[in-house]
Amino acid sequence: MKTTIVYNHPYNKSYNHAILEAVEKIALEKGEVKVIDLDAENFNPVMTSQDLLGFVKHEHMDLQAKAYGKEIATSDHLVLIFPIWWELMPAMMKGFIDKVVFPGSFYDYADNGLSMVAKHKQLKTVTIITTMNTPKLLYKLVYGNAIQRALVRGTFKKAGYKNIKWLSLNMVKMVSQEKRQNWFKKIAGKVKKRLV
Incomplete structure (x- = not known):
């Protein structure tokens, strides 16, 4: 079994990075793991005119993006980990x-x-793990649950993938260290159940 983790956060001492390390450890217990660290790998998120032409022709022009696609094509599970800034994903994850x-x-x-x-019939699960400082209810009612609409439904479900789960950690800056540790346990439990 193989898990590909796509990670986007520029600071390696962040809570997101701690989540990455925890998820990677769990995934290694289940089999092979490939971590795509977009920041560390200097991924260019800009969609150029050549990329757009490739989209029309169904052929990747960006060799890095093509290599990432090949990793996912050989994976059983896909995990995305990133912070939510201004109610959306960072530029690298969007790219x-x-x-x-x-x-x-x-x-x-x-x-x-x-x-x-969906092209990748072997891809059993897609798990999205995010952190944000916005309260959960406010994010849903005032800001329209943007990740749910754009990424869960508007990308993965729209593209034909079925088993998608979004784990949202809210008000990260305001919570205690004890609460963060409890989140780790919950994430670990949920991720373990999904990576089968």
Whole structure:
């Protein structure tokens, strides 16, 4: 079994990085792990005119994005870990979605030309783990639950993937160290159940 973890945070002492280390440890207990650290690997998130042409032709132009796509194509599980800034994902994670979730490699169009079909039939789960300082209810009611709408439904479900779970950790700056430790236990339990 193989798990690919896509991670986006520029500071290696962050709570996000601690989450990455915990998830990687759990995944290693289950099998092979590939960590894609977008910041450490200097991923260019900008969608160029060449990338857009590649999108139309169903062919990656960015070799780094193409390599990331190949990693996912050989994975049983995909985990994304990132902070939420200004109610959305950071630029590198958005660029990863733009440049890796490509037609012909990540999904195909159905015969009707409207709906999409997942290419990676072996991909059992997609797990999204985020941190933010916005309270959960405020994020849902005032800011429209942007990650749920854009990433869970508007990207992965739209592309034909079924088993998607979003684990949201809210008000991270305001909570105690004890609360953070409890979150680790909950994340560990949930991730272990999904990586089977």
